[in-house]
Amino acid sequence: MTGSEIRRAFLDFFVEREHAEVSSSPVVPAEDPTLLFTNAGMNQFKKVFTGEESRSYLRAATVQKCIRVSGKHNDLENVGLTPRHHTFFEMMGNFSFGDYFKEEAVLYAWDFLTGTVGLPKDRLYATIYTDDDEAGEAWKRVTDIDPARIYRLGKEENYWSMGETGPQGPCSEVLYDIAPSPGEDPTLLDPTDSDRFLEVWNLVFMQFEAQPSGELIELPRPSIDTGLGLERLASILQGVDSNFDTDLVRPLIDHVCELVDSEYDPGEKGVSHRVIADHVRALTFAITDGVIPSNEGRGYVLRRLLRRAARHGRKLDMKEPFIYKLVPTVVSIFKEAYPEVAGAEERTMLVVRTEEERFGETLDQGIERFEELVAAVKEEGEVAIPGHEAFVLYDTYGFPLDLTQVMAEERGFPVDVEGFNAALQEQKERSRADRAEKGAAAREEAFAAADSIPSGEEGRTFVGYDLDRWVTEGRIIALFDAGFGPVDRLGQGERGFAVLSETPFYAEAGGQASDRGEIEGDGFIFGVDRVDSFGSVIFHGGITMAGVAAPGPVQSRLDAVRRGRIMRNHTATHLVHAALRDVLGVHVQQSGSLVEQDRLRFDFSHFSSVTPGEQAEVIRWVNRGIRANIPVLAREMPYQEALNAGALAFFGEKYGDLVRVVEIPGWTMELCGGTHVERTGDISFFRILHEGSISSGVRRVEAATAQDAVETAIEDRLKLHSLEEMLGTTEVELIRRVQMLVNENRNLRKESAHAAALRGMDQVEEIIGGALEVAGVSVVTGRVEVPEIAMLRTLADTVRSKLGSGVGVLGMEQEGKAVLLCVVTDDLVEAGWKAGTIIKDVAAVAGGKGGGKPHMAQAGGPDAGKLDEALSAVPDIVRSHAPGH
Numbered sequence: 001m002t003g004s005e006i007r008r009a010f011l012d013f014f015v016e017r018e019h020a021e022v023s024s025s026p027v028v029p030a031e032d033p034t035l036l037f038t039n040a041g042m043n044q045f046k047k048v049f050t051g052e053e054s055r056s057y058l059r060a061a062t063v064q065k066c067i068r069v070s071g072k073h074n075d076l077e078n079v080g081l082t083p084r085h086h087t088f089f090e091m092m093g094n095f096s097f098g099d100y101f102k103e104e105a106v107l108y109a110w111d112f113l114t115g116t117v118g119l120p121k122d123r124l125y126a127t128i129y130t131d132d133d134e135a136g137e138a139w140k141r142v143t144d145i146d147p148a149r150i151y152r153l154g155k156e157e158n159y160w161s162m163g164e165t166g167p168q169g170p171c172s173e174v175l176y177d178i179a180p181s182p183g184e185d186p187t188l189l190d191p192t193d194s195d196r197f198l199e200v201w202n203l204v205f206m207q208f209e210a211q212p213s214g215e216l217i218e219l220p221r222p223s224i225d226t227g228l229g230l231e232r233l234a235s236i237l238q239g240v241d242s243n244f245d246t247d248l249v250r251p252l253i254d255h256v257c258e259l260v261d262s263e264y265d266p267g268e269k270g271v272s273h274r275v276i277a278d279h280v281r282a283l284t285f286a287i288t289d290g291v292i293p294s295n296e297g298r299g300y301v302l303r304r305l306l307r308r309a310a311r312h313g314r315k316l317d318m319k320e321p322f323i324y325k326l327v328p329t330v331v332s333i334f335k336e337a338y339p340e341v342a343g344a345e346e347r348t349m350l351v352v353r354t355e356e357e358r359f360g361e362t363l364d365q366g367i368e369r370f371e372e373l374v375a376a377v378k379e380e381g382e383v384a385i386p387g388h389e390a391f392v393l394y395d396t397y398g399f400p401l402d403l404t405q406v407m408a409e410e411r412g413f414p415v416d417v418e419g420f421n422a423a424l425q426e427q428k429e430r431s432r433a434d435r436a437e438k439g440a441a442a443r444e445e446a447f448a449a450a451d452s453i454p455s456g457e458e459g460r461t462f463v464g465y466d467l468d469r470w471v472t473e474g475r476i477i478a479l480f481d482a483g484f485g486p487v488d489r490l491g492q493g494e495r496g497f498a499v500l501s502e503t504p505f506y507a508e509a510g511g512q513a514s515d516r517g518e519i520e521g522d523g524f525i526f527g528v529d530r531v532d533s534f535g536s537v538i539f540h541g542g543i544t545m546a547g548v549a550a551p552g553p554v555q556s557r558l559d560a561v562r563r564g565r566i567m568r569n570h571t572a573t574h575l576v577h578a579a580l581r582d583v584l585g586v587h588v589q590q591s592g593s594l595v596e597q598d599r600l601r602f603d604f605s606h607f608s609s610v611t612p613g614e615q616a617e618v619i620r621w622v623n624r625g626i627r628a629n630i631p632v633l634a635r636e637m638p639y640q641e642a643l644n645a646g647a648l649a650f651f652g653e654k655y656g657d658l659v660r661v662v663e664i665p666g667w668t669m670e671l672c673g674g675t676h677v678e679r680t681g682d683i684s685f686f687r688i689l690h691e692g693s694i695s696s697g698v699r700r701v702e703a704a705t706a707q708d709a710v711e712t713a714i715e716d717r718l719k720l721h722s723l724e725e726m727l728g729t730t731e732v733e734l735i736r737r738v739q740m741l742v743n744e745n746r747n748l749r750k751e752s753a754h755a756a757a758l759r760g761m762d763q764v765e766e767i768i769g770g771a772l773e774v775a776g777v778s779v780v781t782g783r784v785e786v787p788e789i790a791m792l793r794t795l796a797d798t799v800r801s802k803l804g805s806g807v808g809v810l811g812m813e814q815e816g817k818a819v820l821l822c823v824v825t826d827d828l829v830e831a832g833w834k835a836g837t838i839i840k841d842v843a844a845v846a847g848g849k850g851g852g853k854p855h856m857a858q859a860g861g862p863d864a865g866k867l868d869e870a871l872s873a874v875p876d877i878v879r880s881h882a883p884g885h
Helices: 003-015 041-049 102-116 133-142 230-237 250-260 268-288 297-315 323-334 345-379 387-397 401-410 417-431 433-451 560-584 612-627 639-644 706-727 731-769 789-803 826-830 835-845 864-872 874-880
Strands: 059-067 088-096 124-129 150-153 159-161 166-177 197-210 216-229 471-481 495-500 517-521 524-534 537-546 552-558 590-595 600-605 633-638 658-664 668-671 686-695 698-705 772-774 777-783 807-814 817-824 849-852 856-861
Touching (some): 003 059, 041 088, 041 216, 059 268, 088 102, 088 230, 102 133, 102 197, 102 216, 197 230, 268 345, 297 323, 297 401, 345 401, 387 417, 517 537, 552 560, 560 590, 560 706, 633 639, 639 658, 686 706, 706 731, 772 874, 777 864, 789 807, 807 835, 807 864, 817 835, 835 849, 835 856, 835 864, 864 874
Parallel strands (some): 124 150
Antiparallel strands (some): 159 166, 197 216, 471 552, 517 524, 517 552, 524 537, 590 600, 600 698, 658 668, 686 698, 817 856
């Protein structure tokens, strides 16, 4: 049976037995932001098992796409080394939510395996939990399995729990005998022998609930959760020894062989083929479901997978991007069962290729650096790769720690992980040192001030969602000075913080800037210029503008014009988010935002620049939403109910049981605590001002709305008019005129470069003519006048060619700094001469440093005034580096 036939047979079997056929959930678990990836069939039913959610059915069957790369179910390190481990796999499962229990679950498993797919009964075994007599009796009563083939095992093998508390229970596993021996006594076999027995199907009997006290109580409606690995069953039915040889994976291995022009070895030499085939499956499904490579969370997992696969490509001598070419093969295998992979094929290929190209720029340099490290470790008699060096590979060359560990293990060395973590932590501390120095003490004092406010609603109540409450009567219940020290009053001109019984002022949160305004009391006005929340207490920062501020009755008035502009921009960010997901794909997720009165900024996950055409479509999309003048609805609802209604929740965010949902019906729905306009038409007009990259895999859009957007359009029109006047042309002819000037400039640069090259060649002839013999080799040095480093490299190549045999060092000045380049001919490289080590010492004379490959290396120095001195030192330095010196 093919993988597709097995998948269909499984679902049909259970549909015939009154199970609802439920589609696979995405590999990104939308209903569980705490989980990196869907790693089991039961994930989408988690709330059903805990009683927090109900479905229209009591029985279900699924074939779930899963990714396991972290936590206790992390198979990453074993991929390619064993015949069974994968990062991506499919889990077939049947579920009962308080309907049937052990006897039916056992019967269904036995009937499907021995009847539907025809596994021989004499090769099947079962394990049960050590004291689960009920399961043991079920196996004997409803199947004809030999009772001697039923084994009792302990908690580690045959007990499942969702966590320290919650549903749990014993389980029963069905094993397949890979290598039967006729006439054996089953009672003498070890069911935990993985070389002999293959775990095929796990039946989990959820019958207890663990209490915080540790007590187990019987569930009123016990449930069933089972998992049957599709790849494992396929390997049995297709008569192959490895999951990688099934029709679910082998076409990918064959495609890898075709791309790298090599034959596949099912043994140790085929590890790289298997790793690449496995990882591209996980990459394809994750990217299809909206994840893109980045430096955080799920995105970093993808980046690690792709870089591991790319490095295995290098081991197969594949220097160019190639993993993306495997995506169509993944699609051809799975498009029938998962049509979404076909719909995302082009985008998936683009994401993978972009990431491959990005890593390819540093991969070879990183491998070279690693080889130097290994050589140094051996030479110095060390026992491990130093942690700080592993960090350099991570920080400079993009090597994830686990990739360095695999490479080191292949060479017989461990990595000092503790040292790596220390270097990583040191970098983090350096990057936030200034901020911490300035802000840590203040935050500590602010939270201490918050603790001084009596518990309750006073000081913590925000009423500013309601437009009618933008002017609010209340009381100042506490005052603090600028350092959060408690005070009784704040005199005119004094800065401090006021806490109100209730407030219309929005405290800065979720990227939205805080409100500003005034607090007026008996004989004083306190100007509010910032609002912050610490420990749920809302602090109004500002200056007493008149009189002496003191606790007592006050009227709070926020700046309504400013608030209105902020609300327009905040609602626009929701439309922007929806527009980007619609135009670019559902992989787009918010990475950050800033909402101020005059602009908005939206950061989002995306793998390439947003083209002008795509930006135009986003602008059109948002303005269509504005013109539709749709009501903006905000309401509080239970978190799970919000998710079920379609509100977006993202990995890493923390949500309470009750959340605020902002919805523009038919356009967007998000969890959001910010302030918004009543209708989209209030935004008036939207315009993108800038789009660019802020980090790998993260883009930023800056935009404006309403009159601010109009003013930017006017400014741009005035700039165009200035260009027209400057170039003596019209708007219609402007682009053609600019292109003509660009072409003229390009031609002039070419002519200038050609002239410089001719002068440089004359200098090269002169330099070679002054060759010296040092340590038995020809040595030439010289200072050349060329406009750019690329030309210096060209001249150095010429020196290397014309020398025939020798060492050459050239230097040039660029923007007041010294640039040096050393070349060594091939015959001397073979004899042990290295340009990289020579240039390091030459650069040191000029106060700089450098390095490179044995045949060519480059260096720089901060002071061009030392260039001649460095070149003069070359003969002595070459002599000191002669092999055997």
